[in-house]
Amino acid sequence: MTKTIKFSENVYTTVCPGCGFGCGVYLRELMPEGENHILNIDYRKPSPVNEGKLCRFGVKLPEYFEQTEYNSDSFETGLNEKHMEAIKKAADALKGVKSSEIALVSAGNTTNEEHMAFINLGKTLNTPVNTCVNHVYKDIGKLHVYTSGNVSYSEIENAKKIYLFVNPYVSYPLLTRRLVHAKRKGAEIVYFGLKKLPIACKNVKTKPCESLYEVDEFKPDSETVIISDITPYTNSKRISEIVEIANPEKTEAKLLFMKPFVNSTGAGHLSRHSKQKTIQNIIKGIEDGTIRVLFCLDTDIINMCLNPEVENVLKKVETLIVMSSTITPICEIADVLIETEPFYKKEGTVVNSERRIIPMSSTLDNPIRAGFNQINEIIKAVGGNAKSFEDTKEEILSEFGIEKVDEFKIPEVSIKKYDVEKVSDKLEVCCPADEPDTNAKFIYELNPFMWHNRKDENDYIEISPEFISEIKLIKGHTADINCACKSINKTLRYKPTDMENGYIFSQKKQPFAKAPVAKVNIKPTPLVKKQ
Amino acid sequence: MTKVKVGDRLIGWSTNEEVRSNGGSGGLVTAVFAAALEKGLVDNVVVLEKANQFEAVPIITDSVEDVFNSAGSMHMLISNQTKYLQQFKNEASIALAVKPCDMRGIREQQKRNTIDSDKIFTVGLNCGGTMAPFKIREVVESVYEVDPDQVKGEEIEKGKLIIETFDGEHHSHSIDDLEVDDHGRRENCRYCTVKIATNSDLACGNWGVIGELSGRGTYVEVMTEKGAEFLQNAIDMKFAEVVEAPEKGTEIRGKVNGVMLKMAANTHKEVFKPIEGDKLEDLRKELENCIHCGACKEVCPVCACGVDAKCNKYYDPTDDYDISLYHLIRFLHLSDSCIGCGQCTDVCPADIPLTRLYRRFANPVQEELDYMPGMDDRTPPFFLTKLEELE
Ligand SMILES: Cc1cc2nc3c(=O)[nH]c(=O)nc-3n(C[C@H](O)[C@H](O)[C@H](O)COP(=O)(O)OP(=O)(O)OC[C@H]3O[C@@H](n4cnc5c(N)ncnc54)[C@H](O)[C@@H]3O)c2cc1C
Ligand code: SF4
Numbered sequence: 038m039t040k041t042i043k044f045s046e047n048v049y050t051t052v053c054p055g056c057g058f059g060c061g062v063y064l065r066e067l068m069p070e071g072e073n074h075i076l077n078i079d080y081r082k083p084s085p086v087n088e089g090k091l092c093r094f095g096v097k098l099p100e101y102f103e104q105t106e107y108n109s110d111s112f113e114t115g116l117n118e119k120h121m122e123a124i125k126k127a128a129d130a131l132k133g134v135k136s137s138e139i140a141l142v143s144a145g146n147t148t149n150e151e152h153m154a155f156i157n158l159g160k161t162l163n164t165p166v167n168t169c170v171n172h173v174y175k176d177i178g179k180l181h182v183y184t185s186g187n188v189s190y191s192e193i194e195n196a197k198k199i200y201l202f203v204n205p206y207v208s209y210p211l212l213t214r215r216l217v218h219a220k221r222k223g224a225e226i227v228y229f230g231l232k233k234l235p236i237a238c239k240n241v242k243t244k245p246c247e248s249l250y251e252v253d254e255f256k257p258d259s260e261t262v263i264i265s266d267i268t269p270y271t272n273s274k275r276i277s278e279i280v281e282i283a284n285p286e287k288t289e290a291k292l293l294f295m296k297p298f299v300n301s302t303g304a305g306h307l308s309r310h311s312k313q314k315t316i317q318n319i320i321k322g323i324e325d326g327t328i329r330v331l332f333c334l335d336t337d338i339i340n341m342c343l344n345p346e347v348e349n350v351l352k353k354v355e356t357l358i359v360m361s362s363t364i365t366p367i368c369e370i371a372d373v374l375i376e377t378e379p380f381y382k383k384e385g386t387v388v389n390s391e392r393r394i395i396p397m398s399s400t401l402d403n404p405i406r407a408g409f410n411q412i413n414e415i416i417k418a419v420g421g422n423a424k425s426f427e428d429t430k431e432e433i434l435s436e437f438g439i440e441k442v443d444e445f446k447i448p449e450v451s452i453k454k455y456d457v458e459k460v461s462d463k464l465e466v467c468c469p470a471d472e473p474d475t476n477a478k479f480i481y482e483l484n485p486f487m488w489h490n491r492k493d494e495n496d497y498i499e500i501s502p503e504f505i506s507e508i509k510l511i512k513g514h515t516a517d518i519n520c521a522c523k524s525i526n527k528t529l530r531y532k533p534t535d536m537e538n539g540y541i542f543s544q545k546k547q548p549f550a551k552a553p554v555a556k557v558n559i560k561p562t563p564l565v566k567k568q
Numbered sequence: 569m570t571k572v573k574v575g576d577r578l579i580g581w582s583t584n585e586e587v588r589s590n591g592g593s594g595g596l597v598t599a600v601f602a603a604a605l606e607k608g609l610v611d612n613v614v615v616l617e618k619a620n621q622f623e624a625v626p627i628i629t630d631s632v633e634d635v636f637n638s639a640g641s642m643h644m645l646i647s648n649q650t651k652y653l654q655q656f657k658n659e660a661s662i663a664l665a666v667k668p669c670d671m672r673g674i675r676e677q678q679k680r681n682t683i684d685s686d687k688i689f690t691v692g693l694n695c696g697g698t699m700a701p702f703k704i705r706e707v708v709e710s711v712y713e714v715d716p717d718q719v720k721g722e723e724i725e726k727g728k729l730i731i732e733t734f735d736g737e738h739h740s741h742s743i744d745d746l747e748v749d750d751h752g753r754r755e756n757c758r759y760c761t762v763k764i765a766t767n768s769d770l771a772c773g774n775w776g777v778i779g780e781l782s783g784r785g786t787y788v789e790v791m792t793e794k795g796a797e798f799l800q801n802a803i804d805m806k807f808a809e810v811v812e813a814p815e816k817g818t819e820i821r822g823k824v825n826g827v828m829l830k831m832a833a834n835t836h837k838e839v840f841k842p843i844e845g846d847k848l849e850d851l852r853k854e855l856e857n858c859i860h861c862g863a864c865k866e867v868c869p870v871c872a873c874g875v876d877a878k879c880n881k882y883y884d885p886t887d888d889y890d891i892s893l894y895h896l897i898r899f900l901h902l903s904d905s906c907i908g909c910g911q912c913t914d915v916c917p918a919d920i921p922l923t924r925l926y927r928r929f930a931n932p933v934q935e936e937l938d939y940m941p942g943m944d945d946r947t948p949p950f951f952l953t954k955l956e957e958l959e
Contacts, residue, residue, distance in 0.1 A: 041611060041687065042659040048617065048625045063625055067655055077655055080867065080915050082646055083623040083701040090917040093861035210859045214919040217857055235856040400617055400627065445705070445716070497886045532886040 043070040049399040050081065051381045052389075054146060055094040055485035057296030058211045059389025060087035061444075062095060064102070064381040074110075076102055085445050086190065086389060092210030094485035098381075101491065105363035106379040112407040116414065119376075124411055126373045128418030130330050130356035136163040138329040140319045144169045144269075145296070145304035146335035147362065147408065148385030148397065149433045150426065152304045154412040155334050156311075157429075161421030165311030167319065168304050169336065170269055170296070183280050184267055185302060188291040189391045189447050193262055194218040196291070200257060201228045201237065202265035202279070207482045207544055209295045209390075212264065227254060231480070232499075232542070233535040242537055245480060245554050249278040257283040257290035266295035268483055269316060269341055270553040295390045297488050299380075303388030306450065307436055320347060323354045332358040334412075335377075337365040340490040343481065344551035362408065365490065377408035384426075385409070386433065386442055394437060395444045475521050475556040476508065479541045479549075487546055499534040499542040500559075507538070508559060515562040520549035528562050572800045572810075576790040577818055579781055580799070580810035584636065588784060592641035593774035596786040596808055597691050600770065601663050602635045603802035610689055614649070614664035616642055621719045622701040626652055628662065641693070643724060644701040646754065648911050650674050650869035654682055663689040663798075667698070668762040669909035672942020673869025675767055676905055679947060680872040689798055692765020692791075694773025696724060696828060697743075697753030700914070704729075707751045712739045756910035756923045759836040763828050764821075767943055769795035776813060776821030787813055787821055839924060840931060852890050854925060857918035860885065860894065864912035864922050870905040870941065895925075902926055903933040904950045905941045 045068045053060040061084025065077040076099035082089035094101075111117060116124075131139060141159050143152050143166050152166070159166045193199065193215040205212035216236050220226055228237035229252065231244065241254045249255045257263055263283055267276065276294075283290040296302050314322070316338065322328035331354045339348050351357055352370055359371035362380050384404040386394050398404075406426055413423035424432070434440060439448045479498075486493040498516065510516050510531060518541070519526040525548045536542065541559060543550070549557060572578070582588045582595030591598055601613045615638035616624040624642050626649065629635065649666055650673030656662065666674065671692055677683040708716045712731055721732040729752070730740040746752035765771050769792045776787040788810070790796050802808035843850050865871055865879060873879070878901060883894035908930070912922035934940065937949045 041661050043630075044612065044628060044656065044660050046627050048627055050619070050625075065655070069659065075655065079625060079647060079652075080863075082914065083619075083644070083705070085702065085705075087917070088700070088702040090915050091861065091863060092859060092917055096861050096863050096866055206857070206859050210861065211917050213857055213859060214917055217919050400625075495885055530886050533888045 042072075044068065045070075047400050048079070049381045049397070051383075051397045051399075052299055052387050052395050053091060053095040053098060054299045054380045055092070055098075055489065056209060057145070057298055057301045057390040058086065058209050059299065059387065059391075059393060059395055060084065060091055060095055060211055061089075061395065062091060062098065064098065086391075086393065086395070087211050090211060090214065092485070094210075094489075094491070097491075101489070102379050102381060105365065107362075107364065107376040109379050109382060112378040112382070112405050113403075116407065116410060120407070120411060121414070123373055123375045124414045124418060127332070127358045127360075127375060128415050130358060130373065131162060131332070131415070131419050134329045134355075138327065139164045139332065140314060140322065140328045140330070141166045141332050141334070142169060142316075142319065142336045142338070143167075143304055143308075143334040144336040144341065145298040145301035147300060147380070148383050148387055149300060149303045149307060149394075150385035150406075150429050151334065151383070151408045151412060152300065152307055153429050153433055153436075154409055154416070154424070156307060157424060158412055158416050158419070158421065159311070161416055161419055165313050166304075166308050166334075167311075167313045167316075168301070168308050169316045169338075169341070170267055170271075170301060170305065183285060183292050184276065184294045185306060185392060185450070187285075187392075188262055188293045189393070190215050192291065193264070193293070194222065196224050196262040197260035198258070198262070199224050199226045200255065200261055200263045201226060201234070202230070202263070202275070203295060204228075204230065204232060204234060204482055205236065205264075206234070207484050208266065212295070229255065231537040231540050245272060245275075249275070249282055255282060257288055259289035261288075261290045262293060263290060264293045264295065266297070266483075267301075268297045270343070270481070270483065272553075293391065297483065299389075300387040302390055302392055303386070303394075306388065306392075307433070316341070320350050323350055329355040330358065331356075332360070333367060334360050335362055335408075337361070337367040337490070339366040340488065343546060343553065345548070346551075360408065360411065363489075375411055377411060378405045383408065385430075388437075391447060392450065393444060393447045394439070394442050396442045474523070475558050477504070477539055477541050477557055477559050479518070479543065479547070479555045479557045481546075481550065481553050482542055482544050483553075484544050487544065490546075493545055495544045497530040497532050497543075499532050499536065501536045501538050501540070502533045504538045504540075505531070505533055508561070510561050511564070514564070516559050517562045518547070518549055518557050518559045520551075521556045521558070523558075525549040572790055572796045572803070574790050574793060574796055576788075576796070577813040578788050578790070578799075578810040579777055579785040579813050579817065580788050580802075580808050581781075581785045582639075583806055583809055587636055587639050591639040592693070592786075593777060593783060594781070594785040595639050596788060596802075596810075597665055597693070597772055598635060598639040599808035600691060600798050600802040601665075602632045603805040603807040604663050604689065604798050605630065605632050605635060606807075607801050607805060609798060609801060610661045610663040612660055612662045614652070614662060616645065618642070620717075621722055622705050622716065626664075628660070640721075641723075643697075643722060643729075644699050644704055646698045646700060646910075646914060648673050648867070648869045648909050650677055650683070651867060653677075653688065656687075658682075658684040658687050661687050661689075663691070665691045665693055666765060666768055667693055667695040668765040668767065669695075669760065669907055669942075670869075671765050671767045672762065672907040673909060675942045676870040676907065676948070677872060682872050689794055690765075690768040690770075692768030692771045694764050694771070694775055695757075695760075696763060697757030697760070699729075699753055703751055707741075707746060711741060711746065711751070714739055754910050754914070755839065755921070756908050756913070756927075759832045759839055760908060761829060761832050761836075762943060763825050763832075764789075766791055770799060773821075775824045776817035776819075778814065778817050778820060781811075787817060840928065848891070851925070854920055855891055855895055858892065858895070858920060859918060860892065861917055863915040863917070865898065867911040867915050868902070869909060869911065870902065870907060899926060899929040901950075903929040904937065904939060904948050906930040906934075907942045
């Protein structure tokens with residue numbers, strides 16, 4: 038045989054960072070001698086979460102990492118000069134202001150270990166770590182007990198009745214197979230929304246702002262599993278009503294709240310006792326100058342917000358520190374950028390939406406802990422006591438009340454009640470509700486591509502066939518949509534979908550809609566005569 | 569003994585006692601790989617890095633020690649090695665153990681020029697079937713009533729799945745019984761008709777190893793010149809020993825294979841019962857939960873179309889057809905080449921029984937064309953350019 042290139046290979050047993058479902062996956066890093074590494078995925082069939090299956094985001098993970106990672110080889114030999122310089126700048130900025138003028142944000146896009154170290158930094162600075170999804174709770178103390186995972190995915194398969202408030206095909210695709218199994222076993226699946234889902238036995242028309250007290254079909258009992266989600270855009274009133282009506286303590290109905298980020302549940306749990314700010318409060322604080330240093334740990338507020346104007350607000354903060362494992366829009370405007378190793382190279386744990394603690398490991402002899410070490414360096418530089426990785430792991434185990442990480446067992450966690458600031462329970466809409474010049478309501482279907490600002494071939498809107506006839510959209514052509522104030526217009530392809538009239542769905546961020554539900558005007562794109 | 573040659577049927581084993589006892593049946597395969605590395609016949613060997621009895625990942629190595637440590641059979645490693653090999657883009661020389669369906673995928677890719685046969689050496693392992701790790705984990709807990717973390721090893725013998733625990737106990741259940749509840753082998757394995765990888769360089773297995781060599785030797789059939797060279801090398805380097813296979817052993821091997829094929833034919837009949845009623849509606853229902861993730865194409869060992877594949881080109885997410893063109897094109901396009909390896913079903917996030925659907929299209933086509941992909945040296949019938957003509 039002819040001699041050829043020398044290869045070496047690392048395999049990372051990791052978790053897909055796409056959403057909070059927590060799909061297990063192997064990331065294969067192939068290193069041809071003297072050339073850039075090549076990434077591939079392998080389907081992790083022993084994973085208790087997804088049994089090797091992935092959605093269209095997960096399937097494209099190699100591309101996602103290749104396009105967003107920093108030169109990952111640079112982390113293998115420890116922190117370099119560039120990292121240390123950024124760490125010093127970050128520490129100086131944090132030391133130069135009062136505690137109340139700092140906002141630390143980590144929404145759950147990194148490991149528990151890094152989040153815990155970040156909390157430790159927060160303790161040193163006397164400021165909490167904000168997770169950014171807390172605004173949805175009307176009465177956090179009451180609801181958190183139910184929203185932190187109290188039903189496993191396998192329990193879905195054995196449910197007799199399932200009430201769905203999320204579109205699994207789009208938002209949490211791996212739920213689909215659990216629902217398929219449940220249906221095969223005879224479960225009645227009821228979808229409360231505006232689309233007709235094939236998986237549902239019954240689709241109950243439920244508008245985003247509609248009170249569930251007025252939806253007769255919503256009658257949870259001891260045999261019901263209710264699946265909804267909590268994102269930075271969730272309507273808090275809806276969540277409260279689900280919990281109030283289901284009243285799990287009385288009815289024994291089970292609740293599963295899916296989460297948008299890979300470690301939303303873990304971050305939420307570890308930060309549960311802190312008095313957090315909402316994202317709106319942070320933005321307001323920057324605007325009025327009460328927040329002078331914003332430190333985001335793997336949280337891109339620009340990606341997260343539907344309103345692009347947030348970028349201009351962030352530019353106003355005195356020091357924006359961004360520590361990130363991916364190249365994202367917020368990195369571009371950061372005053373201090375601390376680059377860390379890509380997520381798949383991280384060692385540690387994450388907690389998925391069913392509250393399963395999932396370990397991440399690799400075939401490397403020396404695990405890379407760049408992100409963790411960088412936070413520790415900042416802690417030391419601001420005069421705190423950095424904890425070792427091992428001690429941090431122990432602390433996390435004790436927070437979850439377990440002795441060792443076992444991804445095959447979901448730990449029982451008694452969740453104590455705690456407080457955060459109360460916020461409005463109204464769903465934001467970008468334009469006044471009584472805007473006369475609109476003919477449709479535009480609704481986002483949140484999904485991993487959107488949270489991660491990824492190029493997505495699903496750049497189209499969905500609309501009912503009846504509505505298509507009504508507004509005379511031409512087959513094979515496009516539709517023009519503008520926001521109520523008419524300042525922004527976009528031409529988009531459309532897909533006829535079995536759904537409610539007068540609504541438009543999109544899986545992609547659109548410039549004319551800056552809130553989860555927005556009033557818009559849709560009409561056929563004028564046919565321009567060819568010369 | 570005279571030099572090893574194509575057509576030889578031998579029983580072999582590793583001369584290293586530890587490898588011999590850790591090996592699936594005598595450690596011959598490990599010995600052949602280790603000797604090939606040592607001699608420089610290949611630069612790399614694919615070994616399995618085991619996390620536990622339920623989990624392992626293939627990984628390349630150039631270390632003989634790693635090869636020694638990888639002896640043993642994993643019945644729960646269910647991925648196909650074709651895609652794994654393709655990553656190397658023919659820039660590495662690699663030796664690897666393959667199941668018959670792995671080899672069928674590799675052979676089909678060789679016809680498509682994505683895998684260079686000069687760069688690889690394959691040892692085929694007989695295969696009675698593989699099992700999904702998450703299902704077996706569940707079964708170990710619920711049927712065997714054993715803590716999965718206490719499992720030290722697993723073995724398939726005489727139609728039984730035997731679980732060995734760290735306390736030395738053996739727990740066994742009939743695979744037939746497990747399969748009643750869909751808990752045994754994967755569905756496609758149950759009707760697979762290639763149990764001996766005669767399409768590889770060396771075809772190895774324990775069927776036909778009898779008497780005192782039972783469990784301590786591998787029956788090996790030398791399929792190619794390269795196979796003969798590699799086996800001879802292991803003998804010359806004193807990594808392996810071989811004896812001629814006794815006639816009775818060969819007879820038993822043939823008989824067991826015959827029984828397995830008969831069982832597969834019965835399952836085939838059952839799984840592919842004619843669909844009663846509206847066939848198109850049946851297909852529509854099966855596919856209605858598809859989320860268009862494209863994983864079935866990603867893992868397909870015979871697909872070589874790349875991003876500009878017809879199935880993607882003709883699929884438009886804004887279409888509202890009852891059945892997406894993506895699937896319809898794939899069903900037709902693969903009907904001459906589908907090897908029924910089950911990868912597409914394994915990765916489908918909507919649990920669509922894809923392999924069954926592909927086979928519904930492929931069975932009559934392949935029968936009509938008398939073509940068995942991966943086992944047949946002919947160019948796939950649907951190809952315009954015929955390899956045979958080029959030669
Ligand atoms: C899934 C499976 C099913 C089998 N079913 C039968 C059967 O029904 N009848 C029969 O006669 N023999 C069967 N065998 C073959 C048998 O178990 C032995 O592997 C074979 O006899 C060679 O033994 P050995 O000791 O020489 O191999 P070893 O020296 O143990 O070497 C085996 C090599 O194969 C690799 N390997 C192990 N599992 C896999 C896998 N799943 N995929 C790819 N590589 C792997 C190992 O890493 C090692 O390199 C099966 C093997 C497997 C893996
Ligand atoms: S994005 Fe979510 S559902 Fe999709 S593969 Fe990743 S974790 Fe699974």
